[in-house]
Amino acid sequence: MKGYLRNRLSLRSLRLSLRFVLPLVVVLALLAFAIVPIVDNLTLRWFVRDMDIRSQLITSTLQEPLLELLQQGNRAKINSLFMRAIQDERLFAVGYCDGKGKMLYRTPNFPSDIVCSLPDTAAYKPRSLLHLTQGPVHVAINPIKDNGALAGSMVLVHDMSFVERRSADTKQYVIILFVILGVVISAITVFIAHLSWRGWLKGMRAMLHGEGLVRPFTQTDNPELQPLVGDLRALLRTMDSERRFADDVTIAWTPESLRSLLHKQLDGDQVLVVSNREPYIHMKGKEGIEVRRPASGLVTAMEPVMRACSGIWIAHGSGTADKETVDKYDRVPVPPDRPDYTLRRIWLTNEEEIGYYFGFANEGLWPLCHIAHVRPIFRSTDWEHYMAINQRFADAVVEEAKSDDPVVLVQDYHFALLPRMIRKALPKATVITFWHIPWPNPESFGICPWREELLRGMLGSTILGFHTRFHCKNFLETVDRYLETRTEHESSTIHHRGKLTLVESYPISIQWPLKVQQTQPSPLECRAEVERSLNLAADMLIGLGVDRLDYTKGILERLRAVERLLELHPEMVGRFTFIQIAAPSRSVLEDYQALDTQVRSLTNRINQRFAADSYQPIILKVEHHEPDDVNRYYRAADVCMVTSLHDGMNLVAKEFVAARDDERGVLVLSQFTGAAQELHEALIVNPYHIEQTAEALHRALTMPDYEQQERMRSMRDLVRDFNVYRWAGRMLLDAARIRQREKLAGRIGINHDA
Numbered sequence: 019m020k021g022y023l024r025n026r027l028s029l030r031s032l033r034l035s036l037r038f039v040l041p042l043v044v045v046l047a048l049l050a051f052a053i054v055p056i057v058d059n060l061t062l063r064w065f066v067r068d069m070d071i072r073s074q075l076i077t078s079t080l081q082e083p084l085l086e087l088l089q090q091g092n093r094a095k096i097n098s099l100f101m102r103a104i105q106d107e108r109l110f111a112v113g114y115c116d117g118k119g120k121m122l123y124r125t126p127n128f129p130s131d132i133v134c135s136l137p138d139t140a141a142y143k144p145r146s147l148l149h150l151t152q153g154p155v156h157v158a159i160n161p162i163k164d165n166g167a168l169a170g171s172m173v174l175v176h177d178m179s180f181v182e183r184r185s186a187d188t189k190q191y192v193i194i195l196f197v198i199l200g201v202v203i204s205a206i207t208v209f210i211a212h213l214s215w216r217g218w219l220k221g222m223r224a225m226l227h228g229e230g231l232v233r234p235f236t237q238t239d240n241p242e243l244q245p246l247v248g249d250l251r252a253l254l255r256t257m258d259s260e261r262r263f264a265d266d267v268t269i270a271w272t273p274e275s276l277r278s279l280l281h282k283q284l285d286g287d288q289v290l291v292v293s294n295r296e297p298y299i300h301m302k303g304k305e306g307i308e309v310r311r312p313a314s315g316l317v318t319a320m321e322p323v324m325r326a327c328s329g330i331w332i333a334h335g336s337g338t339a340d341k342e343t344v345d346k347y348d349r350v351p352v353p354p355d356r357p358d359y360t361l362r363r364i365w366l367t368n369e370e371e372i373g374y375y376f377g378f379a380n381e382g383l384w385p386l387c388h389i390a391h392v393r394p395i396f397r398s399t400d401w402e403h404y405m406a407i408n409q410r411f412a413d414a415v416v417e418e419a420k421s422d423d424p425v426v427l428v429q430d431y432h433f434a435l436l437p438r439m440i441r442k443a444l445p446k447a448t449v450i451t452f453w454h455i456p457w458p459n460p461e462s463f464g465i466c467p468w469r470e471e472l473l474r475g476m477l478g479s480t481i482l483g484f485h486t487r488f489h490c491k492n493f494l495e496t497v498d499r500y501l502e503t504r505t506e507h508e509s510s511t512i513h514h515r516g517k518l519t520l521v522e523s524y525p526i527s528i529q530w531p532l533k534v535q536q537t538q539p540s541p542l543e544c545r546a547e548v549e550r551s552l553n554l555a556a557d558m559l560i561g562l563g564v565d566r567l568d569y570t571k572g573i574l575e576r577l578r579a580v581e582r583l584l585e586l587h588p589e590m591v592g593r594f595t596f597i598q599i600a601a602p603s604r605s606v607l608e609d610y611q612a613l614d615t616q617v618r619s620l621t622n623r624i625n626q627r628f629a630a631d632s633y634q635p636i637i638l639k640v641e642h643h644e645p646d647d648v649n650r651y652y653r654a655a656d657v658c659m660v661t662s663l664h665d666g667m668n669l670v671a672k673e674f675v676a677a678r679d680d681e682r683g684v685l686v687l688s689q690f691t692g693a694a695q696e697l698h699e700a701l702i703v704n705p706y707h708i709e710q711t712a713e714a715l716h717r718a719l720t721m722p723d724y725e726q727q728e729r730m731r732s733m734r735d736l737v738r739d740f741n742v743y744r745w746a747g748r749m750l751l752d753a754a755r756i757r758q759r760e761k762l763a764g765r766i767g768i769n770h771d772a
């Protein structure tokens with residue numbers, strides 16, 4: 019195969035060279051024919067000038083003896099003098115004309131066509147080139163002076179036939195010279211073309227493998243090309259960012275534009291999603307099987323994307339009725355009411371779930387990646403399960419793949435090893451991994467005993483996405499610290515074992531407009547409903563928190579800020595109620611159980627402190643809420659508090675904004691969320707600073723309507739434009755670009771695993 023490719027490549031370089039050589043031969047031939055007469059003319063002029071000088075010289079030499087012999091009238095000696103003169107190979111004939119223009123002496127072969135002419139007459143031509151029957155001749159008529167007075171003239175006839183011989187020779191030499199020139203140039207061209215083709219191939223291979231982006235690929239080979247390579251790379255980067263900018267400006271991201279992107283840019287290639295959490299959970303309820311939507315930012319974001327892409331979503335089947343609702347291939351069409359895509363469920367034993375999900379993912383990686391002052395715990399048994407379950411999901415990807423090059427979207431920290439496993443089984447697959455949580459600095463990550471394995475696993479990805487540039491930077495630095503790779507920070511790429519990974523930020527978002535919104539009552543009605551259900555007074559100011567019950571969410575800090583608000587602004591007691599919706603999460607784990615206890619007891623303490631009659635400052639609802647319910651609370655609240663201690667993005671912030679089509683309500687947002695980098699019109703707080711958060715809450719509760727409207731309108735514009743379709747679309751566009759490059763590499767015979 020390699021030999022075949024090499025032959026094809028040589029043929030290609032030969033064809034390439036011929037394309038240059040043939041025109042070169044034609045041009046050289048034309049040149050040669052144009053140049054010969056020029057050279058002829060030039061040499062003739064040189065020879066004529068030569069003959070002129072020669073004639074002068076002969077005349078000067080003969081003048082004295084001739085004058086003497088003329089005075090003596092010695093005809094015989096004059097003839098003999100002339101005969102001796104024409105012994106010269108070139109001098110053909112000599113004659114002498116007297117002062118009256120009569121030829122007195124001449125050698126026997128003197129051409130009859132040549133006549134005398136006097137230097138002072140109009141017919142006098144001192145030098146001329148004539149074509150006689152004998153052939154071409156040069157005629158020079160030189161005056162002979164006796165003591166300064168004109169005595170006569172000497173006519174010297176030189177044979178010029180040698181010029182023709184020389185011209186024929188010159189023609190021959192010129193043609194030979196051009197032929198040699200042609201051959202030499204062609205040989206050099208073929209040689210250079212061959213080298214350049216190979217060099218180009220090498221360059222292409224490097225570029226397509228990303229080496230050109232990772233390091234200057236000609237650094238060692240062709241240092242003189244460095245400036246050119248640098249310019250080329252800069253140009254590529256500029257084109258890339260311009261292309262992205264153009265995409266951003268020109269594409270309005272909707273489910274339709276995402277669908278058409280899939281068909282146009284990705285040729286309708288199959289899209290597979292892998293996540294731990296499934297988008298629809300079937301539970302056994304009192305009235306039969308119920309379908310639940312989990313409290314998960316990941317699911318919130320991915321679900322609309324999958325509905326647009328109609329692919330297969332592979333996830334852990336964790337519901338009590340999940341097994342009863344799948345077909346014999348463990349598949350179930352979803353959404354249940356109007357199926358758009360397929361959910362493929364993967365089963366885990368209790369022990370596996372404890373090791374892989376609760377243990378390694380949530381006691382190890384979760385606290386490792388979040389700065390929330392909870393120490394990570396790493397156990398070898400958990401690691402074993404983590405590896406085994408990643409492999410199980412990788413096998414499922416291979417089973418579900420309809421081709422050898424599907425687009426696989428791997429979600430989150432549960433699957434750090436999966437990208438490499440997929441790549442091993444399906445080398446042509448495009449693996450886009452999105453890390454939904456923050457990425458820590460290299461020192462923090464270094465705590466993990468299996469740090470190298472995790473990093474290597476992730477580098478099986480074609481694209482590795484984080485929410486923010488800061489997380490990308492942390493990841494690049496971590497890889498730099500712990501693995502032997504070529505990392506290029508400028509282009510955010512990592513080259514590891516012949517594989518390139520693009521590390522890019524793709525801030526996640528939500529569907530726009532929110533699907534639930536279409537069936538929701540107005541904000542006023544929602545408010546009335548919430549007031550009724552919670553027995554709140556009509557003029558009560560409502561604060562809202564919506565989270566999983568997780569220590570990273572800053573729920574305790576938030577409750578303390580509510581307490582401080584009531585201390586600092588006693589007029590708010592009885593006027594302000596804070597509703598905390600907390601979805602139970604990972605409750606098997608001690609840290610989560612402890613948090614549950616702490617949240618409940620802090621709530622009780624604050625309530626006891628400020629309660630009066632039916633008034634309760636904090637309403638804690640530790641239970642699962644379906645998206646419709648949550649949305650109703652969003653629309654009813656005056657303020658939404660997102661006070662995470664550390665959060666990749668936090669979609670609650672964006673959901674609240676999306677829910678407020680009345681352009682009312684204020685968002686208090688932690689500076690430690692990814693969302694704070696986008697939603698600048700929120701009141702940004704440091705959740706560790708209790709007074710600052712309490713004051714922000716107060717400011718939110720007393721903010722004039724017009725200010726609420728301005729802030730909310732601006733945030734809504736952002737969430738509308740930077741919606742989840744854009745998040746997925748940008749990743750898929752980048753993937754399409756990389757796939758095109760790889761296909762090109764395949765076409766020109768580059769082996770990607772080389």
Ligand code: F6P
Binds near residue numbers: 317
């Ligand atoms: O934040 C990371 C994440 O995976 C989110 O995407 C999601 O909201 C949450 O964790 C869900 O956690 P779990 O699946 O453990 O309930």
